Amino acid sequence: MALLSIQILNLNPCYDHWVIISSVPRTPNVLRGDYVVKLVDGKGLNIARVFNMLGFQDYLCVNVLGGDVGKIISAKCREEGIKTTEFWINDENRINTAVVYEYEKKMLMINEPGPIIQPDEIEGLINYLDSVVEEKSTLVISGSAPRGFGTKNMARIAEIATRRSCRLMIDIAGEWLKELVNFEPEMVKVNADELKIVFNLHDLDLKELFQIKKMYDIKVLCVTIGKEGSITLVQDKVFRAKPKVVYSDFSVGSGDSFFAGYLYQEAMGKPIEERLVFATACGMANTLKYGAAIFDLKDLYQQLSLVELVEERL
Known part of the structure; x- marks a missing residue:
């Protein structure tokens, strides 16, 4: 039974x-x-898709269409x-295209720029969210925003979460991340490269990571590092979760699958160790099929024993 409702923006x-x-094209320049x-x-939709696969229904995904x-x-x-x-x-809305050269184990991802949201639409959206966000729920802000949606607009959403005593969980990059950390998020899940850019870091020095965590009062700071897994800071502990096996380079959606697995396990009341192992297994399972956040439960549970988790203390 879920402990908290989750709303995904x-x-x-x-x-x-x-x-x-699947094979080398017969005609040059024609795929x-x-x-x-x-x-x-x-x-956000990738997280929702994983929730559905796991049989978790205590969520709502807010789409801007x-x-x-x-x-x-x-x-x-x-x-x-x-x-x-x-x-x-x-x-x-945007259409994205992935060209997978299966015979070379390579892929090319082509992302459209996406829509432009107008000032009056921004006001309407924020008012709409003010009517949708529930008291003491978990609000997940994951991914980019339409063009025209600025950092101050994002801050207004975080203010709604604060007024409603929501737990703010974020997976976002750039200026939006820099803005949202000012609202004492419960959890920041961020790609290592994105974290380095925002906080001007040269590497993932643990002392610097703990300084960021303390400065912004982040309860859980989770940094994902691709094939190397993740580093998670909780209180005075450091957890390193790493896959023992890497199946492919088709990792689009693995970070979202990881985040969804973590949120699911947390909602089930599981300890941090189980959350991270399960989340890592979700990310691993995602690489076994084409498409973002698509995998079989059988594949997921087979990965659990292939996750290495190490705890450290400063």
Whole structure:
């Protein structure tokens, strides 16, 4: 039984096409796909998809949608049974394309710039969120925002969370991360490269990480490092979680799968050690299939014994 309701803010959803090319093309400069994987995407929707796979239903994903692509995303969410609420804008959501060269074990990801949100739409969205965000819930802000949505707008969302006594959990980069850490988030899950850029770090020095954690009163600071797993700081402890086996380089959505696994285990009341092992296994399982945040439960549970977890103290 879940302890807390989770609301996921998905400001910049998209529709993805993964075109799989199994063998060397016969005609130069012409790529003909052997099959295609189509799915709704965006960090928040990826988290919701994993929740569904895990049988967890105590969540709601807030999507900002626009145009014909927005209608497709809305329809596909209903098909998948993803629990959503929608705020509509005039501009069109983005379509992203992944070209997978299966014979070379390589891929190319092409991301469109996404919609532009107008000032009046921003006001409408913030008012809408003020009506949707529940008292003492967990508010997850994950992923980018539409063009035109600035840091001060993001701060207003965090202020809503503060007024409602929500637990703020974030996975975001750039100026938005720099702004949101000022609101004492319960958890920051961030890619190592993104963290270095925002805080001008040369490496992942533990003393510097603890300084950041303390300065912004972050309860859990989790830094993901791709194939090397993650470093998580909780109180005065450091946990390093690492996969013993790396199956492929097709890792799009692995960070979102990791975050979803962590949030799920936390909602189930599991200790930090179990959260991190499970989260890492979710990220590993994600690399076994094409598409973001798509994997089988069988694959997930097979990965649990292949996660190495080490605890350190400063």
